Amino acid sequence: MNGTHRKGLASVAGIAVLAMLAAACGSSGSSSSSSSKALTASAPGITSTQITIGSHQPLTGVAAPGYDEIAPASNAYFQYVNAHGGIYGRKIVYKYLNDQYDPTLTTSVVHQLVLQDNVYAIFDGLGTPTHLAVAPFLNSEKVPDVFVASGCECWNSPSTWPYTFGWQLDYVREGKILGNYVKTHFAGKKIGVFYQNDEFGQDGVKGLDYELPAKDIVAKEPYAATNIAIGPQVAALKAAGAQVVISFSVPAFTALLELNGLALKYTPQLVVSSVGSDPTTLAGLLEAFAKKGGATVNGSSLTQGIITDSYFPSLGDTSNSWIQLFTKIHQQYVPKLPLDFNVLYGMGVAYTFVQAMFKAGRNPTRQDLVNAINGGLPQAVGLTPYAYSATNHNGFTGGFVGVIKNGVEVALGPVQTTGTSATSPVTTYSTPQPAAPSSGIPSP
Amino acid sequence: MTLLRHVLTALVAGVVLFLLATRLSAYRDYQMAEIAAYVVAVAGLTVLIGISGQISIGQGAFMAVGAYATALILQHQAAWPIWLVLIVATLATALAGAIVGIAAARLRGPYLAGVTLMLAVALPSVAEAYQSVLGGDQGLPVAATVPGFLGVSFPLTRWQAWLGIAAALVVLVLLANLMRSGIGRNWRAIRDDEVAASLAGLNVARLKVLAFIVSAACAGLGGALFGVVTTIASPGAFTLTLSIGLLTAAVIGGLGSLAGAIWGSLLLVLVPSYLSNVASSHGLSSAASSSVPIAAYGLVLIAVMLAFPGGIQGALRRLLGPTAPAATTPLSALRRHASASDHKEESKT
Numbered sequence: 001m002n003g004t005h006r007k008g009l010a011s012v013a014g015i016a017v018l019a020m021l022a023a024a025c026g027s028s029g030s031s032s033s034s035s036s037k038a039l040t041a042s043a044p045g046i047t048s049t050q051i052t053i054g055s056h057q058p059l060t061g062v063a064a065p066g067y068d069e070i071a072p073a074s075n076a077y078f079q080y081v082n083a084h085g086g087i088y089g090r091k092i093v094y095k096y097l098n099d100q101y102d103p104t105l106t107t108s109v110v111h112q113l114v115l116q117d118n119v120y121a122i123f124d125g126l127g128t129p130t131h132l133a134v135a136p137f138l139n140s141e142k143v144p145d146v147f148v149a150s151g152c153e154c155w156n157s158p159s160t161w162p163y164t165f166g167w168q169l170d171y172v173r174e175g176k177i178l179g180n181y182v183k184t185h186f187a188g189k190k191i192g193v194f195y196q197n198d199e200f201g202q203d204g205v206k207g208l209d210y211e212l213p214a215k216d217i218v219a220k221e222p223y224a225a226t227n228i229a230i231g232p233q234v235a236a237l238k239a240a241g242a243q244v245v246i247s248f249s250v251p252a253f254t255a256l257l258e259l260n261g262l263a264l265k266y267t268p269q270l271v272v273s274s275v276g277s278d279p280t281t282l283a284g285l286l287e288a289f290a291k292k293g294g295a296t297v298n299g300s301s302l303t304q305g306i307i308t309d310s311y312f313p314s315l316g317d318t319s320n321s322w323i324q325l326f327t328k329i330h331q332q333y334v335p336k337l338p339l340d341f342n343v344l345y346g347m348g349v350a351y352t353f354v355q356a357m358f359k360a361g362r363n364p365t366r367q368d369l370v371n372a373i374n375g376g377l378p379q380a381v382g383l384t385p386y387a388y389s390a391t392n393h394n395g396f397t398g399g400f401v402g403v404i405k406n407g408v409e410v411a412l413g414p415v416q417t418t419g420t421s422a423t424s425p426v427t428t429y430s431t432p433q434p435a436a437p438s439s440g441i442p443s444p
Numbered sequence: 445m446t447l448l449r450h451v452l453t454a455l456v457a458g459v460v461l462f463l464l465a466t467r468l469s470a471y472r473d474y475q476m477a478e479i480a481a482y483v484v485a486v487a488g489l490t491v492l493i494g495i496s497g498q499i500s501i502g503q504g505a506f507m508a509v510g511a512y513a514t515a516l517i518l519q520h521q522a523a524w525p526i527w528l529v530l531i532v533a534t535l536a537t538a539l540a541g542a543i544v545g546i547a548a549a550r551l552r553g554p555y556l557a558g559v560t561l562m563l564a565v566a567l568p569s570v571a572e573a574y575q576s577v578l579g580g581d582q583g584l585p586v587a588a589t590v591p592g593f594l595g596v597s598f599p600l601t602r603w604q605a606w607l608g609i610a611a612a613l614v615v616l617v618l619l620a621n622l623m624r625s626g627i628g629r630n631w632r633a634i635r636d637d638e639v640a641a642s643l644a645g646l647n648v649a650r651l652k653v654l655a656f657i658v659s660a661a662c663a664g665l666g667g668a669l670f671g672v673v674t675t676i677a678s679p680g681a682f683t684l685t686l687s688i689g690l691l692t693a694a695v696i697g698g699l700g701s702l703a704g705a706i707w708g709s710l711l712l713v714l715v716p717s718y719l720s721n722v723a724s725s726h727g728l729s730s731a732a733s734s735s736v737p738i739a740a741y742g743l744v745l746i747a748v749m750l751a752f753p754g755g756i757q758g759a760l761r762r763l764l765g766p767t768a769p770a771a772t773t774p775l776s777a778l779r780r781h782a783s784a785s786d787h788k789e790e791s792k793t
Binding site: 060102103104105107108111112115116128129132133136137140197198199224225226227 | 469470471474478568569572575580581582583585587600601674675676678679680681717735
């Protein structure tokens with residue numbers, strides 16, 4: 001294995017030297033700018049023709065519904081980029097493996113990707129509990145761990161995990177924005193909280209606690225992602241008389257929350273964080289779960305009126321250039337997937353990766369990618385700018401609160417941003433989002 | 445003499461494997477460490493079932509005890525050398541095994557299987573119930589690093605492989621000697637006929653509990669190694685599936701055979717990883733390719749059981765038949781076939 005690897009490297013190096021000689025001879029007159037530099041195997045996973053990246057995704061199991069669309073959607077965007085010249089001519093190869101949302105399987109597949117498949121970076125690894133299991137390994141191996149598909153505030157730890165970067169709106173900020181909305185629009189109502197009992201849910205609850213008066217919260221009910229019997233929690237929310245239930249849950253548990261409520265004739269106003277509120281996924285899950293229980297429900301009418309938030313433009317906003325771009329790519333590459341928030345997410349995060357790769361240069365090392373993101377990226381797919389800097393590894397810093405109407409999210413207020421501390425206020429962000437480039441590909 | 449032979453064999457195997465670990469790629473080292481962890485756990489189980497005649501479907505739960513013990517020790521006593529951590533984790537699991545073993549000594553056959561099954565089902569939920577200490581679904585990190593004397597650039601996976609190999613060899617030598625000692629003979633006696641054994645003056649209950657403790661201790665060490673290799677102790681790793689996987693590994697390899705434990709562990713790690721690679725490279729959908737390994741593993745199990753009821757090691761023995769040394773095992777295997785029909789049923793459960 002070692003031998004062939006070395007031989008491969010040697011031949012690539014040989015070709016590179018020849019190409020450089022040729023370039024030097026041919027262009028003796030013109031200035032040899034960096035853009036004409038030959039493509040080399042500058043890092044693990046990068047050859048003169050390809051960039052191989054990997055990911056761990058829940059393709060089966062409890063977190064799979066909805067989330068299993070994200071990686072294929074990212075791949076669709078990469079195919080679009082590959083078909084339009086790639087990244088400095090290199091094609092992106094995206095290898096994502098199933099970890100079933102089980103942290104131990106995550107360590108196993110990520111070891112395979114890094115040690116056996118030699119990926120350049122781990123991209124968009126999905127899940128808080130799952131990715132926490134591999135972040136120390138990736139950082140000790142100095143593998144870029146970019147744009148984790150989780151809003152845990154923990155990814156923003158540049159001093160302990162310099163190679164890890166968050167991307168989506170973190171749960172603390174999300175909790176604050178949702179909490180702020182509930183505080184102003186449901187003043188005096190009894191509030192219940194339903195949350196996944198790990199850093200995901202706990203971060204969200206932290207954000208809520210910063211904004212909501214403690215006396216208004218009448219019940220806090222945690223669930224474990226491995227136990228779908230949440231009847232007791234829902235009964236407790238009902239018994240506490242919660243009129244508004246704020247939920248930090250993955251889609252399957254949002255659906256279970258609603259169905260368990262229906263069974264108890266308990267229908268509070270639901271406020272669900274963006275990770276658990278995609279209307280298409282929810283409608284499908286509601287119908288599937290109800291069918292398993294021997295009942296029939298109309299999934300999409302049950303999603304009607306759920307309050308949630310988003311850091312992207314809404315899918316209903318068909319005049320938005322980003323929605324137009326992603327709809328086009330969706331139709332061309334993954335028409336079988338429903339066009340929903342997950343698909344938007346997958347393409348959006350892929351766009352950010354391509355932005356970062358272009359910035360990292362023609363022959364990037366792993367460190368070059370990290371440096372490129374640390375240097376900041378221009379605002380693109382998100383409604384707010386990225387927070388990236390050498391001392392901040394958070395992605396988006398805000399979004400808007402909306403309500404689900406006929407399967408799409410309709411804004412209830414302006415785009416807001418905030419910080420992750422208790423004292424940083426929730427403020428309106430009025431700068432409009434820049435338009436998508438007409439090519440659909442970020443400029444180098 | 446036997447002791448010397450075992451130690452020499454282990455030393456030779458050790459040198460070969462250590463050198464192999466330095467030649468293999470990092471990922472193969474990682475797999476080797478994983479296999480070593482399973483070998484330790486399966487070896488304990490195969491002794492329990494094949495030699496002492498008790499069944500356990502709870503070996504995975506004891507692995508969890510070992511892994512969590514390791515995580516907790518490293519959390520609070522980060523300065524302890526790794527061998528001490530592993531030994532303490534093993535002892536902690538042995539204690540857990542003693543408690544279960546005392547209760548289990550009164551049971552046999554399907555009833556014993558039931559109790560250990562309960563353990564396998566219930567124990568992972570303990571992590572959820574004591575979220576603040578055991579970290580819930582997320583589990584606890586097992587922060588074992590390469591010891592300083594190997595240098596900063598020493599590959600972590602190679603160190604893990606070395607650690608796993610060393611631990612597995614020590615366990616195999618100890619178990620091999622135990623099996624050939626008086627205790628091993630007594631275990632065989634109670635396995636073949638409890639009444640006869642107790643008439644002969646053996647303390648059946650005490651011997652059974654001892655076998656259970658030895659098996660649990662092995663599971664604990666296996667779990668500790670597993671935690672060190674995967675760098676995490678989380679309930680998702682120690683489900684009923686793992687316990688049944690360990691049981692099938694012991695059966696496929698050949699019950700009561702330590703070499704069989706190695707074969708079984710090799711299959712347990714390599715077959716799924718090979719097949720999922722094959723499945724995904726043939727363009728199967730992700731949902732389908734993630735079920736292929738489980739289906740294939742089932743097929744392998746059925747095929748081995750039909751063709752070689754004595755497991756892989758049994759088949760090898762038969763193939764190498766007359767040339768293989770006629771040690772104590774053929775006799776006991778013969779007796780097992782002839783007499784203990786209830787024992788056979790146990791293996792099927």
